Amino acid sequence: MSTSSVEIKVCLGTSGNAAGGEEVLRLFRHYVFDRAVEARIGTRCEFRKVGCRGFCSKDVLVDVIINGSKTTYQSVKPIMVERIVDDHIVGGGPIPEWMAGDEYTSFHSKQYKIILGPCGEIDPENIDDYIRMNGYRAARKAVTKMTPDGVIDVVTQSGLRGRGGSGFSTGEKWRICRGQKNDTRYIIGNVGEVNRALAEGNPHAIIEGLLIGGYAIGAQKGYLYIRERYHLSVERLRTALDQARDKGFIGKDIFGSGFDFNIEFSFGTESFICGEETALMESIEGKRAMPRYRPPFPAEKGLWGMPTVINNAETFSNIPLIIGMGADWFSSIGTAESKGTKVFTLSGKVKNNGLVEIPMGMPLREIVYSIGGGIAGNRKLKAVQVGGPSGGIIPESMIDMGLDYESLRKVGSIVGSGGMVVFDDEDCIVSVTKFFVEFLQRESCGECTPCRIGTKRMLELLIKITDGTGEIEDLDTLNRLSGIMTASSLCGLGRTASNPFITSFNHFRDEYLAHIRDKKCPAGVCPALVVFMVVPEKCKGCGLCRKACPAGAVTGEIKKAHDINQELCIKCGACYKVCKLKAIKKQ
């Protein structure tokens, strides 16, 4: 860094964009130019659009770095830009009331960002930024100085396991694929929901990982499988790929080694089943995404019948680091069985929502309370659901458990897609379970009977319970169904589809029984089992609930206690949400 420099970094991931980041960046440029700032302070100002740094609930985040000293502003609106330029960049005085506060610090201090680190620092649309951070050095080392088997050895020793699904050893998978006799082999990078920030913030790491993987298994062609709908990710990956091609990192005779490798996009579709390796390959081949029988495994017989490796973008992002810094460095992070870090999307009822990267094995409590800042609105933590829709529900009593492959499996959950949703005491566990099963039923591809019919029957029973017509025997049926689906479904979707029910039933049996036996929803969520009523002593007759009610069920005169017509009430809870006096109760 030069002795005199000004750098302005604006967060422009999906969330930064949604919060108006483009306009913020434009205004910074505008004011700096308009007020001849560069001439006045005698130094150049550099503008950088950076990827997501995870703390999206406070977007737009802006870093102003003057002579190496960084100030981060949060929730920057276009209207605030002028003052930041005048007071801070020209005047030299940061504006304390707009600076990112303790939350920002506590959100980041417990994280360990090895792959998300560069997101938020480098410009994802500029390959030179990536190269400056030692980018493509690992690929060069692998391709020119290491044998493919040498690369596989390092990856195996590092202990890296697949970040998408079942957590199979990445090195082992590569070795099996390399061991096949065929000359043609493929490597596929699956860019899923959680990988979005990586694709938007540091796309070159994914490409470099894919390149190293391609070299290791002896593939000539790699695919980036990504949903067409993720416009920004597609755009950034495309730009990155073009730049890598221009530099000669992708194409023919890479680094003068004689190794040829090309990468192509395959545009995926809106389909959960495509997270299953063989279904994804069917989709690339232009067919319905229905899983294949295995064995043979994809590493033996995959895309177009050739040996194929599929890893997700997060797994690939780790590869350049492992090759660059060594297997020992990587395996020093995490637990005995689960090495490295894992990215989770922390969402739901925590104060700080965002994308977090933690060392494997970190206790769930630390994520919820230190990184997440605790439960919003000072309510009580009820449960955390980890691993996406087919993950398990972990109750509050177990939140001291560490997050790694083994511990999660023990409690009936999975690392899965890295989704993490926090529920408070206002969430109904039965209703939440119904939501997951509804999703899985919709996404079941219909190929095998246990999953196609099992998810449907399961959903029907859960609807029955939340509608207040459930019977005790239904719980036995649900348990029996779960057992059958887990044992006999063709792929992971069906085998894990009962996770939400099994875990929630084990830990929240009373709540199921309350729905069935007492016809009550303790959290006051299930419409058929809840009644909204005005508490006349507390109601001041402000009329807020009357205005909020979409069904016209609330009546009453101003300054007099209101009333809810139960026949008209659609149980949406709008009145409950707007009332500031707690004068509406749920029963």
Add this chain to the structure above:
Amino acid sequence: MEQRLEGILNNYLQNEGNVISILQDIENEFGYLPEDAISWISDRLDVPPARFYGIATFYSQFHLKPRGKHCITACTGTACHVKGSEWLISSLTSELHLLPDEDTTEDRKFTVEKVNCLGACSIAPVVVIDKEVYGKMSSDRLMKLVKKLEKKESEKEKA
């Protein structure tokens, strides 16, 4: 129509495309998959229409009916669900007078659709209006945005 399809077909033959990519191209070109287009392509490639429909109905990204001019997509992923996306959808359908099994208004101005997860969970609930992403959406703000679009459309009609 034939001319446009010819272009898609050529592209398909040159790039060794597959059935999904040809359907994606048709969807991008016409906004949905017109029956005539599928019959035409199926004749030209000598592939039974059933193969196209089999795929078109498997993936939710394909549509067999014309779509509205403005597309409002509500994310119904877990994080958005917990933050009340159902509520947003029900206020949308009632504002646009959509019946439970309809997704497009009669005048084909608006389509309301749900999507599984947009991966922007930290700004839930998320709504995408004509490719523009809006985070932390509230029912009030959404209604304002929709009304603005409705007003723009009716002004266009008058002009």
